[in-house]
Each structure stands twice: as structure tokens, then as C-alpha cells.
Amino acid sequence: PTSVQFPATGLRIDGLRGTRARWPNGDPEYQLFPTGWVAGASWAPPIAVQTPAESIGVTTPNRSDEGPCETVNGYCYYETGVGGRCAQYGFDPPSGYWCASNPP
Secondary structure: OOOOOOOOOOOEEOOEEOOOOOOOOOOOOOOOOOOOOOOOOOOOOOOOOOOOEEEEEEOOOOOHHHOOOOOHHHOOOEEEEEEHHHHHOOOOOOEEHHHOOOOO
16 A cells, blocks of 8 residues: 555554564563463473374475585475374374474
């Protein structure tokens, strides 16, 4: 719209900073830990993998012309996994990027 001035450095709604959806609701301008924040909780240990994951790597086509493929940060090849944690947590189908046996 014509009322938007660029460059837009932030979202303002009625003069206040706009915040994305979050839980619990709170005003980040004034509340570091809004009501409902759980400060004393601890994480449960991960569930042991029952089904071994199978990694699938597609080497062609690839993006080897866009950067170094020898490093972990190359991301030149498409990789996915089947089984493993995805099967354990009920994903249907049990496949995806983080389902590989050794996700990055």
C-alpha cells in the first residue's frame, strides 16, 4: 500500500511494536517472563530410537556448482531419512530431513 514507507525497519500497530504470535501472551516491551511462563521446568530425556533410520541421499541432480560440497555446510545434495525417530513419533509417512540416521 502507499501508506507503507520503505525501508520498513519494524512492524508498528497503532504506534506500538507489533509482536508475532507467542505463548504465553505477554508484552515483550514490559514483561520478560509473562504470567504463565514456566521457569522451573526441566526437559524430559529423549525416547530411545526403536526403529533404525535409513538415510537416503540423492547425488544427482545436485547443487555442486553453488558452493563447497566437501563441508557440512555445503548442502549440495538432497538428503532424507525413513524410519528412526519419525516412525517412533508417529509421522505418516515416517520420512523427512530430520529422520536420517545422522541429520546435520
